[in-house]
Amino acid sequence: MPTAMQATQGALAGVVVLDLSRVLAGPYAAQHLADFGATVVKIENPRDPDVARGFPPYLRAGDREFSAYYAQYNRGKRGLALDLATAEGKQTLKDLVVNADVLIENFRPGTMERLGLGYDVLAGINPRLVYTAISGYGHTGSRSRRPAFDNTAQAAGGLWSMNGVSGEQPVRVGVTIGDLSASLYGVIGTLTALRHAEQTGRGQFVDVAQVDSVIALTETAVVDYTVAGRVAAPAGNAHAWVRPYELFPCADGQVFFGGYTDKLWRESCELFGTPEAASDPEIDTMQKRFDEEAYERRVKPLIVSWFAGKGRAELEKLAGDRIPLTAVKTIAEVVDEPETQRREMVVDADYGDLGSLRMFGQPVKLSHTPAVPDRRANEVGEHNEAVLSELAGYSHERIKELRSAGVIAGA
The missing domain is CATH 3.40.50.10540 (Crotonobetainyl-coa:carnitine coa-transferase; domain 1)
Incomplete structure (x- = not known):
């Protein structure tokens, strides 16, 4: 007892x-x-x-x-x-x-x-x-x-x-x-x-x-060094090698977008009205989009254009259950968020x-x-x-x- x-x-x-x-x-x-x-x-x-x-x-x-x-x-x-x-x-x-x-x-x-x-x-x-x-x-x-x-x-x-x-x-x-x-x-x-x-x-x-x-x-940093000899360094809001997987501006703040796999990329291209980008031979595979030069020159500007003029709530609603897109929120917004309460x-x-x-x-x-x-x-x-x-x-x-x-x- x-x-x-x-x-x-x-x-x-x-x-x-x-x-x-x-x-x-x-x-x-x-x-x-x-x-x-x-x-x-x-x-x-x-x-x-x-x-x-x-x-x-x-x-x-x-x-x-x-x-x-x-x-x-x-x-x-x-x-x-x-x-x-x-x-x-x-x-x-x-x-x-x-x-x-x-x-x-x-x-x-x-x-x-x-x-x-x-x-x-x-x-x-x-x-x-x-x-x-x-x-x-x-x-x-x-x-x-x-x-x-x-x-x-x-x-x-x-x-x-x-x-x-x-x-x-x-x-x-x-x-x-x-x-x-x-x-x-x-x-x-x-x-x-x-x-x-x-x-x-x-x-x-x-x-x-x-x-x-x-x-x-430290995620991949140890094996990046022991296998490939790469020493991790600050990368800002970007991932070390997964792309796109970072912060993007929108009309009223920023959102995280992580549509890096081929399936998610196709979904995103269709959702934002540029389905042809999914079959573009320069960026049509995950490995090609991981290339830093191709990403900065072709992929990132395209994503920025998708989000321009749209607010965080609008983008989250548009993304729905289809693609990983999340508003970057303040702690005040997080505390007051109904889902936090639920x-x-x-x-x-x-x-x-x-x-x-x-x-x-x-x-x-x-x-x-x-x-x-x-x-x-x-x-x-x-x-x-x-x-x-x-x-x-x-x-x-x-x-x-x-x-x-x-x-x-x-x-």
């Missing part, structure tokens, strides 16, 4: 996750597990809680404020404020590990070992523990202990050098793709190891590096007097055990009593002692 702490629904109901991570690479991984029903305990240092709590924008009510950034990546978690620098704090974590299935941390490699809480120690307490460590360079290699941020991963993983406008200075990807990708690979690794632990009773160490995660997102990709969480927080939803849709993303995030140490009593078996008196000693703080 699950306790109140574990009484969640979803595919991961009953799975207990200890989340020691901060900011994004790690919290986002744990957030996905929470969305699908895992009991996730956010463990923060009471003297130095997650720095993301100070990131804008904020929900505000009078003198109170709550970071919407923090809320989006820590929704549905339980809060425990625990000082791991103290002997009692270390023992408390060990007592929680006894009944945990997963631990996620994103400290620099060596930090948990210095605290006496490394994988070997915790696995000795609970052999089935899945210990997921997300870091900049990973836990092996000469660079493992270097400090790292998202931009570190974009730079060291090669992605930064590939992104931007041709002939100009490279530009970082506009979101923290190093953090985000490491979190998503962290989820994959965690669930894979959890499956093995459920079958064998043996957990394992899951080592995910931001740099590795970025390298795995797909539940913007959800509302109730923060009481602070109001309602609209944030992105869960992109993975399960038919029988759907995610529950519309939940608020924890205050620092909000669930100390419930976590320690139900997951560690502590008495009220023991919890009071820890609070008096400053080992825990908050509720």
